[in-house]
Structure formats: C-alpha cells, structure tokens
Amino acid sequence: MNPAQLAVATPWSFHWGASTVEDLAARAAERGIGALGMADHGGLWGAVPFQKACEAAGVKPVFGVRLGPAHLVALDAAGWA
Incomplete structure (x- = not known):
C-alpha cells in the first residue's frame, strides 16, 4: 500500500482544486x-461529497483545512492599543 496523500484540494477550493472528488478517490484507489x-482552503464545504466518494472507492477519507493569515484592521484608537 502506498502512503496517504494528505494535502488534496477539491473543487470547493476555489482556484486550487481541479479534479472532482470522484476522480480523486478513484485515482487514489487505482494507485493503492x-x-x-x-x-481545502478556508473551509470544509466539500467534506460530505469527499467522504462519499472515498467510501465508494474504498479509500479512507481524512479531513483537514488550510487556514491563511488573518487580516486585522484597527478601526479606532482602541484598536491600536
């Protein structure tokens, strides 16, 4: 069995994921x-379809999310304190 691939982006990662969850799961199963x-970037919106596709292909789904830096803006003097 090949090692797990733990950083796959689904189509719910806008501008990052290109393959459907069904294709991702099928390719993983083909490669053992x-x-x-x-x-995905910023959320778990595709978690349910991803889980269903992985289970149908006999691949264990693992869930994660990529979080970027937070952008904070001081709106008043108290925000700078």
Whole structure:
C-alpha cells in the first residue's frame, strides 16, 4: 500500500482544486493509496461529497483545512492599543 496523500484540494477550493472528488478517490484507489486527505482552503464545504466518494472507492477519507493569515484592521484608537 502506498502512503496517504494528505494535502488534496477539491473543487470547493476555489482556484486550487481541479479534479472532482470522484476522480480523486478513484485515482487514489487505482494507485493503492489507502487514505486520502482533503485540505481545502478556508473551509470544509466539500467534506460530505469527499467522504462519499472515498467510501465508494474504498479509500479512507481524512479531513483537514488550510487556514491563511488573518487580516486585522484597527478601526479606532482602541484598536491600536
């Protein structure tokens, strides 16, 4: 069995994920990858379809999310304190 791929972006990662969750799961199964990790940018919107596709292909789904830096803006003097 091949090592798990833990940083796959699904189509719910706008401008990052290109393949459907069904294609991702099928390719993982073809290559003998036992676990596939979803790591979308900013959310878990595709978690349910990803889980269903992985289970249908016999691949264990692993869930994660990529979080970027927070952008904070001081709106008044108290915000600078």
